[in-house]
Amino acid sequence: MPRDKREQMKKVADIRLESQIGEEERFWDLMRRMARENKTALLSFAVIVLMTLAAVFAPLLTPYTEKQMDLMNRLAAPSAKHLLGTDEGGRDVLTRLLFGTRVSLLIGVVPALLSLLLGAVLGVLAGYKGGLTDAVIMRIADVTLAFPSMLLAMVIMYSLGGGIMNVFLTLTLVNWANVARVVRAHTLRLKNSEFAEAARAIGVPGRKIMQRHILPNCLPSLLVLFTLNIPASILTESSLSFLGLGIQPPNASWGLMINTGRQYLYNAPWLCFVPGAAIMLIVLAFNFLGNGLLDVLDPRQKKQ
Amino acid sequence: MKHTLLQRLIQAVIVLTGVALLTFVMLRIVPGNPIETMMGEHANVETIQRMTAEMGLDQPLHVQFFKYVASAFRGDFGTSYSLGKPVKQLLNSAFANTLTLALFAALFAWIVGIGCGIFSALRKNHLSDRLFMGFSLLGISLPVFMAAMLLQYVFAFRLHWVPISGVDSWKGFILPAIALGWNSAGQVAQMTRTSLLETMQEEYIDTARAKGRGPAGVVVLHALRNAMLPVMTMMTIQLSGLLSGAVITETVFSINGVGRLMVQAISGRDIPLLQGTSLLATAVVIIGSLLADCLYAVLDPRIRKEG
Numbered sequence: 001m002p003r004d005k006r007e008q009m010k011k012v013a014d015i016r017l018e019s020q021i022g023e024e025e026r027f028w029d030l031m032r033r034m035a036r037e038n039k040t041a042l043l044s045f046a047v048i049v050l051m052t053l054a055a056v057f058a059p060l061l062t063p064y065t066e067k068q069m070d071l072m073n074r075l076a077a078p079s080a081k082h083l084l085g086t087d088e089g090g091r092d093v094l095t096r097l098l099f100g101t102r103v104s105l106l107i108g109v110v111p112a113l114l115s116l117l118l119g120a121v122l123g124v125l126a127g128y129k130g131g132l133t134d135a136v137i138m139r140i141a142d143v144t145l146a147f148p149s150m151l152l153a154m155v156i157m158y159s160l161g162g163g164i165m166n167v168f169l170t171l172t173l174v175n176w177a178n179v180a181r182v183v184r185a186h187t188l189r190l191k192n193s194e195f196a197e198a199a200r201a202i203g204v205p206g207r208k209i210m211q212r213h214i215l216p217n218c219l220p221s222l223l224v225l226f227t228l229n230i231p232a233s234i235l236t237e238s239s240l241s242f243l244g245l246g247i248q249p250p251n252a253s254w255g256l257m258i259n260t261g262r263q264y265l266y267n268a269p270w271l272c273f274v275p276g277a278a279i280m281l282i283v284l285a286f287n288f289l290g291n292g293l294l295d296v297l298d299p300r301q302k303k304q
Numbered sequence: 305m306k307h308t309l310l311q312r313l314i315q316a317v318i319v320l321t322g323v324a325l326l327t328f329v330m331l332r333i334v335p336g337n338p339i340e341t342m343m344g345e346h347a348n349v350e351t352i353q354r355m356t357a358e359m360g361l362d363q364p365l366h367v368q369f370f371k372y373v374a375s376a377f378r379g380d381f382g383t384s385y386s387l388g389k390p391v392k393q394l395l396n397s398a399f400a401n402t403l404t405l406a407l408f409a410a411l412f413a414w415i416v417g418i419g420c421g422i423f424s425a426l427r428k429n430h431l432s433d434r435l436f437m438g439f440s441l442l443g444i445s446l447p448v449f450m451a452a453m454l455l456q457y458v459f460a461f462r463l464h465w466v467p468i469s470g471v472d473s474w475k476g477f478i479l480p481a482i483a484l485g486w487n488s489a490g491q492v493a494q495m496t497r498t499s500l501l502e503t504m505q506e507e508y509i510d511t512a513r514a515k516g517r518g519p520a521g522v523v524v525l526h527a528l529r530n531a532m533l534p535v536m537t538m539m540t541i542q543l544s545g546l547l548s549g550a551v552i553t554e555t556v557f558s559i560n561g562v563g564r565l566m567v568q569a570i571s572g573r574d575i576p577l578l579q580g581t582s583l584l585a586t587a588v589v590i591i592g593s594l595l596a597d598c599l600y601a602v603l604d605p606r607i608r609k610e611g
Contacts, residue, residue, distance in 0.1 A: 007538075052430070105599070139318065139319075139322060141320055142315075142318075142319050143326055146319045146320075146323060146586050146589060147323065147582070147585075148542075148545070148547040148585055148589060149546045150547075150548030150584050151548060151551070151566065154551070154566060154570060155331070155582055156328055156330065158570050158573075159330045159331060159333055184493075187353070236448055238447060238449070239551075242449045242552065242555075243552070243555060243567055244571075258449065258450075262453070265453060266459060269457055272450075276450040276453070279447055280446060280450065283445050283447075284441070287444075287445070
């Protein structure tokens with residue numbers, strides 16, 4: 001079940017590695033258990049795999065090409081020939097949807113990865129160094145989180161300009177703060193733990209302790225954050241593209257398809273609603289998977 | 305209690321200053337002189353220089369920032385480049401529309417969300433529970449622009465029940481408010497259900513039952529007050545989401561609100577307007593969460609006694 005965001009982040013910060021709570025369940029065992037117990041998460045995973053396959057094999061799945069125009073068949077309703085109809089240039093909507101999966105998945109995954117990297121590095125630095133470093137990094141994080149995400153994205157897109165690289169950068173800057181908070185919480189807890197102290201005692205430098213001892217312990221949390229940041233990025237990008245501030249043509253993301261389709265809402269509603277449904281499906285799938293991971297990795301849940 | 309509130313207040317001021325600084329720096333690093341963009345290609349160099357000096361854009365960045373903050377405190381946010389009016393005046397009229405929209409949306413979300421949540425919790429695992437929860441899931445995953453366009457297509461275009469766009473009468477607010485509140489309604493419903501189910505397992509609920517209270521009385525008089533606490537905090541987080549969503553909703557339904565102003569500011573490359581709108585929006589979010597903390601403290605005696 002989707003949860004309240006603040007509650008979700010609290011739970012992510014609570015995730016511990018198995019060895020620490022004295023229970024030896026390996027990562028893949030956990031995944032197997034999730035697949036067994038949480039059918040929704042399993043189904044979501046299947047949907048994600050299917051969509052990824054569709055994105056990879058898009059050219060093989062359709063007789064049309066992405067940019068193939070057919071001006072005699074503009075705005076044609078869904079039929080046997082064009083399963084989801086055609087758009088204003090007579091292009092097959094299903095084909096564009098399949099190719100759009102590539103862009104939309106990239107837009108989910110790349111910023112999620114980048115914000116994970118940025119957030120983890122800043123979070124561990126803030127937690128380990130403390131003092132001024134901590135104060136500066138966390139105040140910047142506070143400011144980022146105080147901004148309604150869409151407005152922040154709009155302001156950043158304004159200064160960077162459109163284009164897919166800038167969308168990646170923008171979404172990274174919007175999403176890093178939550179990651180940093182979670183990693184910082186872990187670091188504060190771990191930096192005085194016995195193994196970190198032991199490492200310090202034998203003279204291991206701080207950088208190594210962060211790399212070898214603290215960050216690996218954050219991995220389960222980071223996995224959950226990664227899964228939950230993907231749908232957030234996809235949603236923000238589609239909203240940006242909807243306003244014409246995101247991806248620029250000829251790159252076709254689902255959000256951009258909706259943006260161009262909006263002019264034809266009344267005579268060709270499928271142009272908006274088909275990519276919209278696709279966005280919904282993928283956002284739901286990633287959210288379910290993320291929450292499934294959260295449940296299975298959460299130690300309090302495990303004891304029950 | 306007073307101490308924590310004071311702390312939060314100071315924190316809020318710091319964050320708000322940070323937001324001002326962040327937007328200021330981000331908007332100033334855009335390459336090119338905004339005056340040149342504003343005047344078009346045919347303006348001569350002298351005019352551009354004169355205008356730049358007049359607007360103080362030739363001064364160092366930190367001087368500009370302090371001047372901006374100082375005049376912002378007096379309620380002066382500069383003049384919009386693209387619309388030629390004081391930003392304050394534009395914000396005033398737009399904010400009323402956005403506030404009305406957000407209030408209606410919140411009202412919709414709370415009534416529908418809390419209602420569905422309570423109903424679902426009481427009939428846990430019945431068909432109606434599953435139906436409501438499936439529906440709320442749909443609410444959560446439906447992007448705002450999809451909800452807006454679907455509603456517009458079905459109720460305004462097909463059924464002609466309400467106007468397609470504009471807010472000349474109260475009827476114009478119905479669809480935008482539902483579109484905007486839809487998402488929150490789903491979240492509130494889920495949260496209310498979970499929270500109520502948890503509360504119902506507390507021992508004092510058993511006590512109330514043992515004292516002979518009927519099922520409805522137990523829920524309304526005993527469980528609901530405690531169950532609503534997490535729902536309340538969530539609502540304040542939603543304020544931020546509502547403002548994000550307002551940008552989309554106002555665009556789809558052509559409502560002259562803060563969100564639409566912001567989109568206009570971006571397409572007109574209008575820095576003072578963009579700065580004013582984002583500052584206002586974040587201020588609202590920060591003040592909202594501050595108020596929520598106060599409210600939370602009033603409702604929860606455990607917090608009231610602390611500090």
